[in-house]
Amino acid sequence: xxxxxxxxxxxxxxxxxxxxxxxxxxxxxxxxxxxxxxxxxxxxxxxxxxxxxxxxxxxxxxxxxxxxxxxxxxxxxxxxxxxxxxxxxxxxxxxxxxxxxxxxxxxxxxxxxxxxxxxxxxxxxxxxxxxxxxxxxxxxxxxxxxxxxxxxxxxxxxxxxxxxxxxxxxxxxxxxxxxxxxxxxxxxxxxxxxxxxxxxxxxxxxxxxxxxxxxxxxxxxxxxxxxxxxxxxxxxxxxxxxxxxxxxxxxxxxxxxxxxxxxxxx
Amino acid sequence: xxxxxxxxxxxxxxxxxxxxxxxxxxxxxxxxxxxxxxxxxxxxxxxxxxxxxxxxxxxxxxxxxxxxxxxxxxxxxxxxxxxxxxxxxxxxxxxxxxxxxxxxxxxxxxxxxxxxxxxxxxxxxxxxxxxxxxxxxxxxxxxxxxxxxxxxxxxxxxxxxxxxxxxxxxxxxxxxxxxxxxxxxxxxxxxxxxxxxxxxxxxxxxxxxxxxxxxxxxxxxxxxxxxxxxxxxxxxxxxxxxxxxxxxxxxxxxxxxxxxxxxx
Amino acid sequence: xxxxxxxxxxxxxxxxxxxxxxxxxxxxxxxxxxxxxxxxxxxxxxxxxxxxxxxxxxxxxxxxxxxxxxxxxxxxxxxxxxxxxxxxxxxxxxxxxxxxxxxxxxxxxxxxxxxxxxxxxxxxxxxxxxxxxxxxxxxxxxxxxxxxxxxxxxxxxxxxxxxxxxxxxxxxxxxxxxxxxxxxxxxxxxxxxxxxxxxxxxxxxxxxxxxxxxxxxxxxxxxxxxxxxxxxxxxxxxxxxxxxxxxxxxxxxxxxxxxxxxxxxxx
Numbered sequence: 051x052x053x054x055x056x057x058x059x060x061x062x063x064x065x066x067x068x069x070x071x072x073x074x075x076x077x078x079x080x081x082x083x084x085x086x087x088x089x090x091x092x093x094x095x096x097x098x099x100x101x102x103x104x105x106x107x108x109x110x111x112x113x114x115x116x117x118x119x120x121x122x123x124x125x126x127x128x129x130x131x132x133x134x135x136x137x138x139x140x141x142x143x144x145x146x147x148x149x150x151x152x153x154x155x156x157x158x159x160x161x162x163x164x165x166x167x168x169x170x171x172x173x174x175x176x177x178x179x180x181x182x183x184x185x186x187x188x189x190x191x192x193x194x195x196x197x198x199x200x201x202x203x204x205x206x207x208x209x210x211x212x213x214x215x216x217x218x219x220x221x222x223x224x225x226x227x228x229x230x231x232x233x234x235x236x237x238x239x240x241x242x243x244x245x246x247x248x249x250x251x252x253x254x255x256x257x258x259x260x261x262x263x264x265x266x267x268x269x270x271x272x273x274x275x276x277x278x279x280x281x282x283x284x285x286x287x288x289x290x291x292x293x294x295x296x297x298x299x300x301x302x303x304x305x306x307x308x309x310x311x312x313x314x315x316x
Numbered sequence: 317x318x319x320x321x322x323x324x325x326x327x328x329x330x331x332x333x334x335x336x337x338x339x340x341x342x343x344x345x346x347x348x349x350x351x352x353x354x355x356x357x358x359x360x361x362x363x364x365x366x367x368x369x370x371x372x373x374x375x376x377x378x379x380x381x382x383x384x385x386x387x388x389x390x391x392x393x394x395x396x397x398x399x400x401x402x403x404x405x406x407x408x409x410x411x412x413x414x415x416x417x418x419x420x421x422x423x424x425x426x427x428x429x430x431x432x433x434x435x436x437x438x439x440x441x442x443x444x445x446x447x448x449x450x451x452x453x454x455x456x457x458x459x460x461x462x463x464x465x466x467x468x469x470x471x472x473x474x475x476x477x478x479x480x481x482x483x484x485x486x487x488x489x490x491x492x493x494x495x496x497x498x499x500x501x502x503x504x505x506x507x508x509x510x511x512x513x514x515x516x517x518x519x520x521x522x523x524x525x526x527x528x529x530x531x532x533x534x535x536x537x538x539x540x541x542x543x544x545x546x547x548x549x550x551x552x553x554x555x556x557x558x559x560x561x562x563x564x565x566x567x568x569x570x571x572x573x574x575x576x577x578x579x580x
Numbered sequence: 581x582x583x584x585x586x587x588x589x590x591x592x593x594x595x596x597x598x599x600x601x602x603x604x605x606x607x608x609x610x611x612x613x614x615x616x617x618x619x620x621x622x623x624x625x626x627x628x629x630x631x632x633x634x635x636x637x638x639x640x641x642x643x644x645x646x647x648x649x650x651x652x653x654x655x656x657x658x659x660x661x662x663x664x665x666x667x668x669x670x671x672x673x674x675x676x677x678x679x680x681x682x683x684x685x686x687x688x689x690x691x692x693x694x695x696x697x698x699x700x701x702x703x704x705x706x707x708x709x710x711x712x713x714x715x716x717x718x719x720x721x722x723x724x725x726x727x728x729x730x731x732x733x734x735x736x737x738x739x740x741x742x743x744x745x746x747x748x749x750x751x752x753x754x755x756x757x758x759x760x761x762x763x764x765x766x767x768x769x770x771x772x773x774x775x776x777x778x779x780x781x782x783x784x785x786x787x788x789x790x791x792x793x794x795x796x797x798x799x800x801x802x803x804x805x806x807x808x809x810x811x812x813x814x815x816x817x818x819x820x821x822x823x824x825x826x827x828x829x830x831x832x833x834x835x836x837x838x839x840x841x842x843x844x845x846x847x
Contacts, residue, residue: 083668086661090722090803097727100718107717131615138612173832177708177796178825181813186632192621196629224420224486227380228493229409229437234444238433242424265706268800272620275708279800282712294705301704314600428590447592454590470590 115288129273140202148210171204191272253308338388350553363540366550413490417502423475434492480511640822659804666729678741702735711797722803
């Protein structure tokens, strides 16, 4: 080390310091890739072998088969319904929970339970919730709705709590000094500061719910996922392509709509 | 003006702020304020001066219990604030208008909404949410905006205003409460000298026209001398000067701010 | 003074603003009521849900901790490797696509749009769907899982990377271009130093997400702990299910703590 310092400070040899940490990190990453690939039995041969399978797979997808469009539309509608209901309840529940979890507005004995609840909702992937709800309430959209409500609380609740924790407390102080009741303080001094971000989170979560509601069906929780899974299992790849295209289309439409909604509230 | 009609001259005599033996300790055994007592009555204005960190802001926040005092009493128009909690404290706070150093407006709301914030202590939360204020409140708000020259800005968002304009809105919000006393915490510290003078004149004028006792934290000694009728100097947790601005000598200032070289 | 007052009326929003807001709320209300009235939910199942959930919890207890060394540990390591390797794969793919999507670097809009299409498709298709796809191509196992995590993450990483690139200060880039530096040097010395912190932040953030995702893609056969969970669920070994869920929870929390720690230290 002493040699390096001497060289760069006295000798004017290389004006750029060699960052040994970065080089070491790159070497470690490279070694890790080799080790992990071995561990997982991921090899180039298998990958190349898979590519030809993939080509066959893609080949079977065309021409896309929209002949069962009635089933497709019915499923898409159910997917949207699941997303709408779950978003509505999820957003409504996460408002108070996010507020309760904000450490600058609430005492610790309230924020702790709220934060633990949010952490629980976040830690498990929605699919795991979906499996448990399918076991609890049976197959069908109800399990999907319950799943996505919990997922929404985990996501928006956390972001909302963080947004509230970042607000300026000056107006809050001013309204407390004027004798305003707590609810009025929230509405006048807190909500205006977080409203736009909250609408952003909510519309993002609606998109996420729409995407996830295509997924929860795979484990039987309603929506288009069930049909998608069935198409996979029956090697019905041309119908599968139709389903995938409609899902992507649906998500894009909803992203456009939420963009418009955000404009209205700006 | 509106508030004068609501408060006939007879009640004005009772308007007062009395602080009695006030003590505040953030760390037990190390009081930042130690036995402060004084009284402000009628339309008199009092400036509190002192070096940074001597507890001027703490003192003014102990008056409306934004910071609860460790011991002592604060009486606003005869009512003891320090004993109150919850709803009663909120009701008492309505009688205490407060103006802040950094204005403390809700930046994303309009000027009008910010002024109406002064009525939140009187209006039920759901009415406040629906913005269903009584006509008298809205009229009073317009009247105040007229008097501070910002009526054309009523619909603009508060964050589009200049510093001086924002402080005017902050003052209008405080007057909107129809207070019995007015507190101002370094109201000119974030403003340029010219605007500072305008804000001081506005505060003093309102104190006069609404018969409000006025308590101002200020570090600009010249402004304090020029506008207020009485100066209280704080140092080491106690009052070291209480008297007319004219009587404030260099000796006093040395005691308040420490050192002497800055006076020359 | 009353004359002046009479001419003032105060309203919070203009008519148009109010109508737009009203339309959004109305639209959402209609969508919600239509959804609730047509979705096929059997109310009895909803009322029954707490009892059933309680029953599940009872059957999960006591946990079969002895199963952890037998079946969970190896699968959990596999899950972590899938997440890490998949994230690295995503980065390798996301850097060129991200550069292609950044309109201040590539001044050719069809390429921008192509890149954006790739990014959107990657994000629109759910990780489980990607997993099904690659299980169909590569057969069940961690290879499918790794590729799935990689493809699924490209959209996220690429989008954020492109945004970071678009926000860079053009000053240093102009200076380098003016000095006649070749394109690769311009990128390495002009753009990269500005986006590197964001880039590593995105990498860590996505790795954290991928730990969660790789824990479930096994449910459709793409390797890792999810396959063990699937087996336990199918065989109704609820005491094992609870241990698996607890291990996933622990790993996810540890991953999040690790990421938070590294972000604080490095970035």
